[in-house]
Amino acid sequence: MRVVSIGECMIELSGRSGASWQQGFAGDTLNTLWYLRALLPDEAVTDYVTAFGDDPFSAEQIAFLADNRIGIAESPTVAGKAPGLYAIALDAAGERSFTYWRSEAAARHLADDAAALGQSLAGADLVYVSGITLAILDADARQRLTDALEVARDAGAMIAFDPNYRPRLWPDEQQAQTAIEAGYRTSTIVLPTFDDEAMLFGDASPEATAGRIAAHGPETIIVKCGAAAALVHHDGTPETVAPEAGIVPVDTTGAGDSFNGGWLAAHLAGRGPADATRFAHRVAGRVIGHHGALLPMGDLDDLRRANTGAG
Template identity: 65%
Template structure:
């Protein structure tokens, strides 16, 4: 059985505010991406969310929520006395969102404390996914340890996908963020950046500049997202823009890039070319932004799920 592992932070999400009333859910960038991978791939592809949980009732709810949606937790530790982080999403009249966070002492910041457990969680995975937020919530020693474990998995022929997902407030300064993101590029075989983030962090002038800069770190497949605009798909030395199939008026852009990543990776695992995968990912993201919240119910993608007979363990070897 083939397995996917996504590393990061599952948070309590407050969204859909109506006066003083909020809708509670669970989300987080790397969880969002795994959610759409799970929604789009056959059931025999195992999915694990790799993090650290607290021993509080909300953490137990998180684990039950994941399990109820076909997502395991592998060897993720439970940290006594800890609890999940929390964030609230506010929307303007154009569907653009702003976030308020309470996460400084979240359990997920301890996900790399037990190196053996983390290594066991990634062992034998065909695809490992992580983000710049995964790196940002860890202290320097834990971050280095996590990257070393990811690189060891890559050396064992695991495909490694990375979204730099730069969030300035999580970093002490740009130099620290640049160093960590560059290390993430070097660990990855597939990089899925967003141009606005790369421009903010590295002063890139265009998506093509982003591709050329990231190429120097070694990943052979780079897909630069630009919101509702063309994605730039670069494999080897070739780069091709891929436009969305049609314009979509968003209700809520939360999770758009994460859903693009999940759909892109699902399509690649299912044998689609990078350009075909980017077009498919645009379609999925377009569906997601017509709903509120980061996680659209999985049954809403049943018509797009890839059949099991086109997947095999070799799909991971070709990524």
């Protein structure tokens, strides 16, 4: 089994104490791959496809991924570039705000080399991509990525897509709509968040979201609705699946990314869409009970065993 995730790994600054910060690495598609790696069998191969700079922080990223059994396939190194950066600040009430420095990030060049990108996806059983991945690319690179995804899909890979709409990353709504609708058409599985879809497309309900996306061709759509029940739409049949009761969130960072990782890991293990959604709720519920987007993989060993049938 080989799983590939495509996107941007950023430097994260958090936990500020005076002038000091804690440094880590995160990003939506990396977060999802992190949870896939934690929940898949040990023999599964996981690769993160991006572009790295030739700076010390990029070297640290590659080492961090390797230490956690995540490869980088044929991801290019771009001379003179470095990773994007974001900082998480807390106000007096404890609310989080995010400041980003990413306009010149190396990851914006992940699809510059079509041949290398195709090699990175060759032989994958599952490829995961998000609307943020699309948003950081220029139009030509976005088309190269779409072409590579179509080749992988036609070769038998499942293509999973979270539209993950972030208005500040797009020049305007029309460009975002066009790119995200192309993402729907390329995918076999779509994992949208209802609030994002309502913001961009004006959907009145999760059912409207699922119906609109289904018209573009994906066979499975899982509409995430925060703490409410998710809507499972598979082969035209809708079903709602609620999370377990009694979950008390500590930090919702990475909730949707971990849900996606849990759902895809369960799907790869052969679970049906509704059962995979119940498992995904369990994973996300575990993650939001702790601080930070990346829960240590060992903290999910019991869920990995439940998913893989090990132990």
